[in-house]
Amino acid sequence: MVRRIQHSVTSGVICMVGIWILYLSFTQEPSEAFLFPRLVSIIFVLLALWTFIKACLGRSKVGTGLNYNDFMQLLPGLLVSIVYVFWLAKFLGFYAALFLCSFTLLVLYDPASHHLFRSWIKRLVITSCFTAVMYILFYELLQVYTPKGYLF
Amino acid sequence: MEFIAYFGGVFEPAAFMLLVMGTVGGLILGATPGLSPTMAVALLIPFTFHLQPVHGLILLGAAYTSTVAGGAVSAILLKIPGAPANIATTLDGYTMAKSGNGAKALQLSFLSSAIGGIIGVLLLIFLTPILAQWALIFGPSHLFWLAIIGVTVIGTLDSQSLAKGLLSGCIGLWLATIGFDDILGTQRFIFHPSLGGGINIIPALIGLFALPQVIKMFAKGRNIDKIDILKIKKHSLFDAIREVKLYKKSVLIGTSIGSVIGLIPGIGGQIAGLVAYDQAKKFSTQPKKFGTGHSEGILAAESANNAMVGPSLVPLLTLSIPGSPTAAVLLGGLLIHGIFPGSDLFNNYPQIAWTFINSMLIGQILMLLFGLYIAAYAARIAQVPQSIMATIVLGLAVFGSYSVQNSMNDVYIMAALGIAMYFLEKFGFSAAPLVLGLILGPIAEANFIQGSLIANATDGAFTYFFTGGLNIFLICVVVLSITYSLRLTLSRK
Numbered sequence: 001m002v003r004r005i006q007h008s009v010t011s012g013v014i015c016m017v018g019i020w021i022l023y024l025s026f027t028q029e030p031s032e033a034f035l036f037p038r039l040v041s042i043i044f045v046l047l048a049l050w051t052f053i054k055a056c057l058g059r060s061k062v063g064t065g066l067n068y069n070d071f072m073q074l075l076p077g078l079l080v081s082i083v084y085v086f087w088l089a090k091f092l093g094f095y096a097a098l099f100l101c102s103f104t105l106l107v108l109y110d111p112a113s114h115h116l117f118r119s120w121i122k123r124l125v126i127t128s129c130f131t132a133v134m135y136i137l138f139y140e141l142l143q144v145y146t147p148k149g150y151l152f
Numbered sequence: 153m154e155f156i157a158y159f160g161g162v163f164e165p166a167a168f169m170l171l172v173m174g175t176v177g178g179l180i181l182g183a184t185p186g187l188s189p190t191m192a193v194a195l196l197i198p199f200t201f202h203l204q205p206v207h208g209l210i211l212l213g214a215a216y217t218s219t220v221a222g223g224a225v226s227a228i229l230l231k232i233p234g235a236p237a238n239i240a241t242t243l244d245g246y247t248m249a250k251s252g253n254g255a256k257a258l259q260l261s262f263l264s265s266a267i268g269g270i271i272g273v274l275l276l277i278f279l280t281p282i283l284a285q286w287a288l289i290f291g292p293s294h295l296f297w298l299a300i301i302g303v304t305v306i307g308t309l310d311s312q313s314l315a316k317g318l319l320s321g322c323i324g325l326w327l328a329t330i331g332f333d334d335i336l337g338t339q340r341f342i343f344h345p346s347l348g349g350g351i352n353i354i355p356a357l358i359g360l361f362a363l364p365q366v367i368k369m370f371a372k373g374r375n376i377d378k379i380d381i382l383k384i385k386k387h388s389l390f391d392a393i394r395e396v397k398l399y400k401k402s403v404l405i406g407t408s409i410g411s412v413i414g415l416i417p418g419i420g421g422q423i424a425g426l427v428a429y430d431q432a433k434k435f436s437t438q439p440k441k442f443g444t445g446h447s448e449g450i451l452a453a454e455s456a457n458n459a460m461v462g463p464s465l466v467p468l469l470t471l472s473i474p475g476s477p478t479a480a481v482l483l484g485g486l487l488i489h490g491i492f493p494g495s496d497l498f499n500n501y502p503q504i505a506w507t508f509i510n511s512m513l514i515g516q517i518l519m520l521l522f523g524l525y526i527a528a529y530a531a532r533i534a535q536v537p538q539s540i541m542a543t544i545v546l547g548l549a550v551f552g553s554y555s556v557q558n559s560m561n562d563v564y565i566m567a568a569l570g571i572a573m574y575f576l577e578k579f580g581f582s583a584a585p586l587v588l589g590l591i592l593g594p595i596a597e598a599n600f601i602q603g604s605l606i607a608n609a610t611d612g613a614f615t616y617f618f619t620g621g622l623n624i625f626l627i628c629v630v631v632l633s634i635t636y637s638l639r640l641t642l643s644r645k
Contacts, residue, residue: 010579014319021326024341033338035604036597040325047319054315062313063580070371077370078571081546085567089550090560098550102543109539111374126540134547142202144555 003065007055015048080104093149095135103127154498155277158506161206162514170207171511174214175518179526181215182222182234184541189219189235190478190584191361195545197354197485198552205489205501209508212485214515216478217461221265221519224454228257237457240425244442244449251445252385259392259524260447261454266520267396268407268455272462273513275411279463280498280509283470287495290471292603293617297626299596302473304630305416307585308637316580317637323581324589325596327351334594335601346561353484355553355566356590360583361481362549363570369542389524399448402432406452410459414476415466428456462512469493469505472595477584480591488556 022041025034054060084101092100103123112119138144161167174196181192193215200208223234228245241261248257290298303325307317330341331350342348396403406428413424432452433442442449465482467473472493474480486493497505553566573583607616617623 007579010575014323021341028340030336030338033333033336033340036600037326037329037340039600040322040329044319044322044326047315047322050315051313051319060313060580062316063578066575066578073373074367074370077542078367081366082567082571084546085550085563089563094551094554098547102547105543105546106539109370109374109537109542111537111539127543130544130547134551138551138555142199142555144551145558146551146554147560 004055004058004060006065007060007063008052011048011052011055011060015045015052018045018048021045076108077105080108089149090147091149093152094146095131095139096149096151098134099127099131102130154281154502155506155510158503159510161503161507162210162511167207167210167507167511170203170211171214171515172518172522174211175218175515176522176526178215178218179222179225179519179523182219183225184234184536187219187234187365187541187545188361189216189223189237190481191365192219193478193481193485194354194357194361195548195552197357197481197488198555200485201488201555205491206504206507208485208489209482209504210511212482213508213512214518216482217269217458217512217515218519218523220457220461221262221269221454221523224261224265225258225523228261228450229254237425237460238453240429240453240456241450243429243453244444244446247443248445248447248450253387253445255385255387256392256395256447257445257450259387259389260395260450262520262523263392263396264403264406264451264455265458265523266516267403268410268457268459269461269516269519270513271407272411272414272459273509273516274462276462276465276469276512277509279415279466280469283466284495284498287470289622290495292599292606293620294622294626295471296596296599296603296617297623297630298471298473299592299599301626301629301633302592303585303589303596305633306477306588307582308633313580314634314637314641317582317585318634320576320581320583321585321589324586324591325593326589327356327586328590328593329597334598346564349557349559349561351565351569351590352556352562353591354488354556355562356569357481357484357587358549358553359566359568359570360573360587361477362545363567364574364577364583366542366546366549367571367574369538369545372538374539395447396451399451401435402448402452403455405432405435406455407459410456411463413456414460414463424456424460425453428452458516469497470495474588474591477587480587483591 018041021037022045025037025041028034051060080101084097088097088101091097106123106127107114110119110123112122138146162171178189178192181187182189193212196212196215200211203211220235220237223238224241224245226232226234227238227241228249231242231246233239233242245257245261248254303321304318307321308314326341328351330347332338333340409428409431410424413427429442429449429452432448433439436442436448438446438448464476464479468479468483470493472483474483483493491497491501491504549566549570550563553562554560556562573581573586577583603616604613607613610616618627
């Protein structure tokens with residue numbers, strides 16, 4: 001039942017997006033610029049409705065859906081990544097943010113014990129090496145000038 | 153025989169070094185479970201910006217070739233296919249390795265990969281100029297239908313659900329319309345200032361292929377994947393060569409099937425490997441041995457998935473229609489260097505086109521040489537904890553997306569698409585048709601508009617788009633792929 005609800009909600013959301021695009025395609029001007037989007041949005045809505053009806057009838061068999069345990073496992077990593085990409089990279093600077101994000105992710109997901117001093121040193125070394133490699137690769141070799149932020 | 157004149161370019165020091173780097177790197181990435189050839193090539197594209205176009209393409213081509221072959225290493229030694237193309241290799245490869253013949257399985261795999269790969273690239277060399285000439289007869293209506301074929305074939309065959317596969321393609325086509333309209337300059341679907349420039353293909357590719365893998369690694373939590381790499385005993389290479397000679401029929405079957413499947417847009421190496429395995433079994437004198445660690449199974453599967461690589465680039469280089477998701481990523485690599493594939497490619501950029509193709513031929517030989525010696529070590533990368541792998545891929549994805557245009561908007565788009573794709577995949581949607589839609593969208597739209605203008609001035613839209621031998625043939629391909637997928641779905645029930 002949970003799976004059926006999940007599938008129905010997902011396909012319902014996609015269906016709503018499709019209807020919104022369809023509405024915009026037929027109401028925006030100049031109409032010539034929306035000729036192709038109109039064609040695409042009609043097929044989009046038809047397929048989305050088909051998927052939604054199938055999901056509501058419980059006939060949506062493809063896709064495992066979201067599992068509570070998996071979701072709880074990925075949530076911290078996802079949140080750290082979102083904070084890193086959408087805020088920290090610009091605020092602290094790309095390299096400082098990368099260091100912080102990588103270290104946090106290793107603390108969250110590295111299977112080594114948190115009680116061993118050696119594990120913390122290993123995480124610190126890996127993070128430092130990775131940040132250094134990225135700096136050499138992108139800043140020195142490729143000369144990509146990333147936002148500096150408060151640090152670097 | 154024009155290609156022979158451009159062999160020198162491959163052996164220039166910088167080009168050759170990149171070819172070696174791409175081959176070795178590709179073998180290692182291919183041997184890493186979870187890092188598909190498409191994702192590896194997508195992550196490499198930002199590094200090619202600062203290279204000359206021909207060098208960038210050599211790097212991408214080498215990575216494409218060797219990741220497919222490298223995927224066999226983890227399939228044989230870990231029973232985890234490095235890429236979907238290597239699924240069939242696990243059937244006999246792992247069983248053979250388990251019985252203590254891991255080295256033999258790897259040797260057979262790399263020898264057959266090289267044979268299949270070389271024949272595949274030779275087909276690319278000889279077919280591309282012919283098809284490029286033939287492509288000159290294609291008008292806007294035909295190119296429009298070809299773009300639609302690219303999306304529908306991959307949408308119907310790559311996805312397990314017909315509706316969701318086609319819907320993914322539609323989402324991709326819609327995403328391609330975001331930004332300014334090319335003809336009238338009108339703003340379309342710009343809901344946020346970061347979408348003003350539209351969706352750049354490279355960050356989108358990185359997001360759609362790399363980020364879901366990172367999130368999947370997060371979903372495993374702090375659990376340790378117990379991976380046991382089978383020990384390898386020495387095996388004479390000459391014995392392996394003798395075995396390839398003995399079972400040359402299987403190599404021939406694999407190569408032929410892989411080449412034909414590679415030419416059809418949308419059908420990937422996974423299908424090539426499985427079909428070749430099945431056919432080799434049917435034509436074998438020892439069909440009962442298949443699945444028990446039999447050499448013919450490995451030879452057929454590996455020759456097929458590498459023979460597919462070269463021909464999969466034929467529709468890309470002649471018609472701008474990528475034959476597979478990885479070819480779509482390569483198209484992104486061509487476009488960022490201002491190279492537009494199509495019938496004029498070999499007239500406008502002969503040096504780039506031929507050096508790139510020749511490098512793939514030399515790359516097959518390098519892949520064989522390096523593969524035989526580093527394969528056993530490459531498998532050890534699977535023991536790197538997922539947490540480290542996720543961190544590295546995330547870092548590369550962010551920096552790679554930013555470096556495309558030095559724009560944070562690209563990073564935001566990459567992240568948003570990647571996160572959305574992870575959840576969509578959980579509900580049966582597939583990234584491949586979405587990417588094809590995104591890449592082929594502008595081609596489809598430009599030709600649709602151009603065709604509509606011609607149609608208005610002549611016999612009308614219906615006559616222009618739906619009549620004429622070539623139009624009808626292309627429409628039939630679209631209908632056939634949908635009908636085939638529908639039949640497949642019904643027969644599964």
